[in-house]
Amino acid sequence: MRMKEGKLVLVGAGMVGSATLNAILAQSVVSEIVVIDANEDKALGEVLDALHTTSFAYSTNTTIRVGSYADCADASIIVMTAGPSIQAGDNDRRVLAEKNIAVMDAVMAEITRYTRSAVLIVVTNPVDLVTYFAQTKYNYPADKIFGTGTLLDTARMRQLIAAQCNVDSKNVHGYLLGEHGESAFIPWSMVNVAGIPVDELPRAFGLSAALDKEKILADTKAAGLRVLKLKGFTSSGIAQSVARLVRAIVLNERCVLPVSCVLQGEYDLEQVAMSVPCVIGANGRERVLEVTLLPEEQDQLAACCESLQKMLLQLGL
Template sequence: MAIQEGKVVIIGAGMVGSQTLSAVLREAVVNEIVLIDMNKEKAQGEVLDASHTTAFAYSSNVNIHTGDYSECKDAHIIVMSAGPSITKGNTMDRSLLLNKNIAVMHDVMTNITKYTKEAIIIVISNPLDALVYYGQHAFDYPRHKMIGTGTLLDTARLRKIIGETCGVDSKNVHGYVLGEHGESAFVTWSDVNIAGIPFEDLNTTFQTKLVKEEIYNEMRSVGFDILQLKGYTNVGVSAACARIIKCIVLNEKSVLPISNVPDGEYGLHDVALSLPCIVGSQGIERILEIPLTIAERACLERSTAKLKEENSKIEA
């Protein structure tokens, strides 16, 4: 069956899935959203609540409804947000969810692939990179169509911290967080800049006291801070997912740091992690091999090794 462009299926109606529904609606670029959850009443409630916003002048008239996996047969994009999440009182070690969510991913992918291998799948659930790798590898899913939100949110947090400190719009801060969406993520400090002004010159230009280690630690810890303050995290990652969806639907060909299984780029195979990717209507069109310093290359190798070790723990 032909893909219905602009049709999004969201699997999981929890805190993240329901927030993703709202975030995608705000982008006003899709024409149909289907919400699937084992708790059908919860899914129906979320759909009813969200559907009423389409009556406002600023909202597009999107067809929002619940459904089952058969809705995947002509989906353009499928969002995987099902499975348990880290909650208040836990550590931020996403790997603790590994085999619980691998089992969920197996069930989800089994059901999706009954109907399609044409849809672009965006994974939000954690441990994100392991789930992306498992979904692509175990089900032989097209590499360019299996995506994780990855370090897109980490990158947004980095840019927000730097922009706020320098007193500029964070959208004018450039640079990436790459590697694992987790403990071994790293910043490509060599290409961090504001309007072409390199990181090393920002303190002089903006009269600030930016310190790499302090920025990195804040970027890493802010998710845990949110978790402890409100009990869960959902707004930022849902916005990241909506950003990817917009990029796909509008064929933007934007460069986003998202998780994917490389096919030899950076010399990497058999692992999923975040690298700069050109994203368009078919998913990932190309992984860009940006220049890395020796130190950054070492960070990439450490992140790769950690993720491959995590993959080895997946119970078949």
């Protein structure tokens, strides 16, 4: 079946799913959003709430409805948010991985009945493990499936640096790479503000001291748990991350974003999914960019790979 341009299927209508629905709707780039959830009443409630906003002048007349997996047949984008989220005080990622891999297994069995052509964005955590499982078990085209990975982590890092320099965070460039988790790292050789290398920021912006790189990394990693403890869940940041990816796909932006994808020899790594800079466009992950890393940064990327592969082995994947 021919894909319908602008049609998006959202799997999951929980806290993250509902926030993602509204974030995508606000982008005004899709013509149809179909929501799927095991709790059909919850899905319908979210659909109606979002649908009412289309009457306002600033909103496009997007069709929003509850649907089924059959709607994936002609969808151009599928967003997977279903599955339980980590809870405050619960640090057992293996238990969460086992639960959400089972959820992803059931969802992928349905999706692949109808399509292998849609771009599939995985949000469900642990996103690197879930993405690897979905791509490898179901042999989904590798360029068509990727996870949100360290995209939100990167946004958090940029905001922290921008606050210290008192500039718009969109002028901060650089990434968190590797695992969306504890082994993630910042390749500081790539970080700059409006082209000014990180070590020159004190001179350029009148800072009293150099950036505390270890603290910025620690604060970035802790940001999600801090939000979780304060409000009970995280939703806005990840929803905007998904909306950013959707916009890049629909408008064929070919922008460079860090997403979690299954590596096939890039950076001399394979049999793992983790975040590296990728070109995102209408066809999904158009290209993995093999940026030049310092030897110690390459070692950190390899350490992320080893950490994730160890978890995959424990999960029997």
